[in-house]
Amino acid sequence: MPKRLRLTRRPNIAMSEDGYRKLRTLSQEAGLDAGEFLSFLFENWGSVIHEEKLVARLRLFNSELEERKA
Numbered sequence: 001m002p003k004r005l006r007l008t009r010r011p012n013i014a015m016s017e018d019g020y021r022k023l024r025t026l027s028q029e030a031g032l033d034a035g036e037f038l039s040f041l042f043e044n045w046g047s048v049i050h051e052e053k054l055v056a057r058l059r060l061f062n063s064e065l066e067e068r069k070a
Contacts, residue, residue, distance in 0.1 A: 007035050 015023070027037035041048060 005036065005039065007039065010035075 023034055023037065027034045030037055030040070032040065
């Protein structure tokens, strides 16, 4: 019997408008609501990301972060 999905945590998060649009698009394409999609993503993190690309994108994001906040 599959484990029941219980969304018991409701973190208060801030997202960019672009990030939120992408979250809505991906969750709709998957047939999930945003919370279900985020749960899927984090529960399956190791199999849905490419670690080297993630590290490179994080470095780029961090280098541009102050500029984007202005």
